[in-house]
């Protein structure tokens with residue numbers, strides 16, 4: 001009897017606890033034990049796949065217990081989009097080649113073609129953000145803004161007009177606007193101020209797309225022109241399943257990009273399943289090579305390009321939240337990878353091999369610059385703990401995963417003391433010197449964080465949507 005009542009009481013007590021935490025049954029776990037990310041094909045679509053969170057290191061992305069985020073600086077790539085006109089043309093070419101074969105009944109991995117229709121019927125959408133399906137670019141931007149209102153909303157005093165900075169490229173501007181609507185909600189029209197920064201190289205360092213005039217090797221380094229054996233294998237497979245076909249590896253590359261882009265406008269792409277894991281890994285790696293050697297750690301001029309944002313971030317963090325507590329910036333993948341390289345984040349210990357595919361891959365672009373990819377630098381204001389002194393620290397959060405600096409992680413939550421962060425930034429090769437900016441007479445530092453416009457005139461689209469249309473404020 002006694003035993004029984006003890007048992008009942010403790011069951012009751014623990015069920016009350018469980019209920020108060022919102023668990024329904026004793027089978028629900030507080031933490032999942034499964035990590036399926038390693039098997040997600042979206043980790044192999046490189047920079048042209050839908051957004052995925054970065055595979056992290058198990059560090060809580062919320063501010064460490066003794067700290068509060070008092071300033072945030074974000075650099076975000078535009079959201080999911082339709083292919084640009086060059087990629088769209090290569091996709092159309094491959095599709096025409098398929099249909100010109102005269103095949104009326106598709107077999108094997110392409111059997112879905114018996115019922116598939118293209119999503120690329122409207123050329124006016126090329127280059128633009130997608131707006132349909134669960135991977136929609138505009139949805140992604142809005143959701144990010146809304147989530148960040150929950151996470152960083154305490155940084156808005158509820159009164160000030162807050163600038164949002166976007167490179168002058170339409171899809172970048174649209175991403176910034178939808179983010180702003182998500183963040184500010186009812187207050188977007190009056191409290192956000194879109195600042196559109198020209199992408200012209202004449203902006204020098206005062207830009208979200210700084211151009212390195214000295215980097216003359218850039219055009220020669222596009223690795224996506226190269227082919228890897230797995231892509232030829234896919235061509236052979238489709239051709240043997242459908243003997244009237246004559247696809248080659250270039251066609252496969254186009255069809256794989258079709259798969260990645262289709263997913264940005266539709267919930268499901270049967271194309272994705274037509275390719276094997278090896279083929280996707282090769283497809284992703286071709287892009288990783290391009291990022292690494294053309295706009296990443298493999299090109300010292302591009303590291304200098306990233307110095308602009310790194311240096312401006314340091315200056316803003318030193319000025320602190322009283323100058324600007326939130327700096328929301330929107331640009332392209334080709335600016336995010338230089339900034340990461342400059343900051344020494346996700347830099348492989350040796351150059352990427354160009355004749356084999358390393359696995360596991362130390363430089364996975366899908367983990368850095370998927371569509372909607374974003375780097376957030378948080379300034380943390382921390383009280384003393386048993387382990388650390390009070391002070392100001394910096395953390396980098398890339399696609400929602402904390403990425404600690406290898407040589408600077410002594411602060412709470414593996415953060416870096418601001419003074420040590422300054423040392424990291426001050427060692428980056430200088431954009432102005434390396435890129436011939438002074439000689440050309442272009443602006444030598446990023447100035448728009450300091451002299452922003454508070455006009456709300458540019459918060460909404462004006463005039464017709466014309467792709468590649470540029471907006472410029474100054």
Ligand SMILES: *[C@@H]1O[C@H](CO)[C@@H](O)[C@H](O)[C@H]1NC(C)=O
Nearest residue numbers: 065066067068381382383384
């Ligand atoms: C730091 O300490 C001050 C004074 O006790 C307190 O007001 C503040 O909330 C603390 N900050 C954090 C992040 O715990």
Ligand SMILES: *[C@@H]1O[C@H](CO)[C@@H](O)[C@H](O)[C@H]1NC(C)=O
Nearest residue numbers: 158159160185186187190191
């Ligand atoms: C924000 O929007 C709410 C709801 O419309 C309004 O009451 C409030 O005054 C607005 N704040 C500012 C600063 O405009």
Ligand SMILES: *[C@@H]1O[C@H](CO)[C@@H](O)[C@H](O)[C@H]1NC(C)=O
Nearest residue numbers: 198199200201202203470472
């Ligand atoms: C960039 O600016 C220069 C100087 O104002 C101008 O001549 C050029 O046409 C601009 N380029 C583009 C792409 O707008």
Ligand SMILES: *[C@@H]1O[C@H](CO)[C@@H](O)[C@H](O)[C@H]1NC(C)=O
Nearest residue numbers: 093097227247248249250251
């Ligand atoms: C594949 O075929 C197309 C013509 O349909 C051609 O332009 C392209 O160069 C070929 N690629 C390779 C790798 O042979």
Ligand SMILES: *[C@@H]1O[C@H](CO)[C@@H](O)[C@H](O)[C@H]1NC(C)=O
Nearest residue numbers: 311312315430431444445446
């Ligand atoms: C760093 O930024 C500050 C503030 O904008 C600027 O005065 C300085 O010239 C920049 N330094 C370098 C090396 O780019």
Ligand SMILES: *[C@@H]1O[C@H](CO)[C@@H](O)[C@H](O)[C@H]1NC(C)=O
Nearest residue numbers: 221226293351352353354355
């Ligand atoms: C591949 O790497 C080797 C060794 O670093 C280099 O010599 C070669 O030029 C590279 N090939 C290409 C196409 O970049």
Ligand SMILES: *[C@@H]1O[C@H](CO)[C@@H](O)[C@H](O)[C@H]1NC(C)=O
Nearest residue numbers: 452453454455457458473474
């Ligand atoms: C701010 O934007 C408005 C509207 O586009 C423009 O007339 C004004 O000159 C801008 N001010 C500055 C300081 O750039």
